Amino acid sequence: MMEKEEFEKFLHDKIPMTKAMEVRVEEYSPSKVRLAAKLEPNINDKGTAFGGSISSLMTLCGWSMAFRIMVEEDPEAQIVVQKSSINYIAPIRGDFAAECEIRDEESLEQFLCTYRERRKGRLKLGVRCYGGGTLSAEYEGQYVAYR
Amino acid sequence: MMEKEEFEKFLHDKIPMTKAMEVRVEEYSPSKVRLAAKLEPNINDKGTAFGGSISSLMTLCGWSMAFRIMVEEDPEAQIVVQKSSINYIAPIRGDFAAECEIRDEESLEQFLCTYRERRKGRLKLGVRCYGGGTLSAEYEGQYVAYR
Numbered sequence: 001m002m003e004k005e006e007f008e009k010f011l012h013d014k015i016p017m018t019k020a021m022e023v024r025v026e027e028y029s030p031s032k033v034r035l036a037a038k039l040e041p042n043i044n045d046k047g048t049a050f051g052g053s054i055s056s057l058m059t060l061c062g063w064s065m066a067f068r069i070m071v072e073e074d075p076e077a078q079i080v081v082q083k084s085s086i087n088y089i090a091p092i093r094g095d096f097a098a099e100c101e102i103r104d105e106e107s108l109e110q111f112l113c114t115y116r117e118r119r120k121g122r123l124k125l126g127v128r129c130y131g132g133g134t135l136s137a138e139y140e141g142q143y144v145a146y147r
Numbered sequence: 148m149m150e151k152e153e154f155e156k157f158l159h160d161k162i163p164m165t166k167a168m169e170v171r172v173e174e175y176s177p178s179k180v181r182l183a184a185k186l187e188p189n190i191n192d193k194g195t196a197f198g199g200s201i202s203s204l205m206t207l208c209g210w211s212m213a214f215r216i217m218v219e220e221d222p223e224a225q226i227v228v229q230k231s232s233i234n235y236i237a238p239i240r241g242d243f244a245a246e247c248e249i250r251d252e253e254s255l256e257q258f259l260c261t262y263r264e265r266r267k268g269r270l271k272l273g274v275r276c277y278g279g280g281t282l283s284a285e286y287e288g289q290y291v292a293y294r
Binding site: 010014015016017018020021040041042043044045046050051052053055056057059060063078080081082083084085086087088091 | 157161162163164165167168187188189190191192193197198199200202203204206207210225227228229230231232233234235238
């Protein structure tokens with residue numbers, strides 16, 4: 001089982017863009033993942049966070065949550081994002097962080113049950129992005145785990 | 148009016164993540180924008196394109212199309228992404244490119260008409276992502292131009 005420091009190293013080693021974005025893993029537990037990023041490498045022409053970096057961090061945050069769940073269930077599972085949607089609420093003028101929290105235990109159990117039966121399952125995850133403590137973007141992603 | 152080489156330089160200078168992703172502007176016309184990216188800086192743990200990079204490139208591609216439209220209409224307009232959705236269709240195993248094409252002239256005219264009246268308008272844009280000639284992801288984004 002990787003701790004958050006090891007998971008951060010794994011991301012930086014395997015997904016170079018996470019290093020370029022200076023992604024930090026602040027929480028990596030079975031019920032919550034929080035990923036932070038600095039504004040500077042993710043800035044845009046208006047001096048706020050680049051929309052592409054926000055969507056990238058949120059996509060990664062959901063994927064990391066699914067990864068954290070599956071590492072206990074079946075470490076050999078592959079996890080991919082299938083679809084996603086984002087609402088951008090407010091511009092981000094400083095460092096920012098994406099959070100994915102398991103709030104619906106029942107749908108998680110249903111996902112795991114399906115995965116155990118078919119070696120394939122779909123998991124919907126919500127991610128919130130905060131800039132300076134303010135909710136700045138909301139994301140929903142559907143991830144598929146399979147073998 | 149920026150040519151595509153100048154627009155690429157503008158992106159690399161103002162949005163450092165586009166340089167890290169090695170984004171190349173292959174087309175930058177009033178009816179089509181095509182942005183390409185190399186696999187290597189955008190690779191993931193599975194050796195395919197990182198979902199975050201795909202979503203980032205598609206978000207940027209729609210924004211660039213809106214920017215190209217507004218630069219003629221009102222160079223002082225601000226353009227931001229308001230919401231977006233993506234369907235990931237197939238993994239990308241090599242270099243890839245995002246394309247945004249104006250197919251619906253009528254809704255573009257409506258957008259410009261609203262913008263002229265209110266100095267604010269919403270524009271929906273579709274973007275397609277191709278990896279090795281195969282359609283790999285579809286995106287729809289809503290952008291807002293305002294002054």
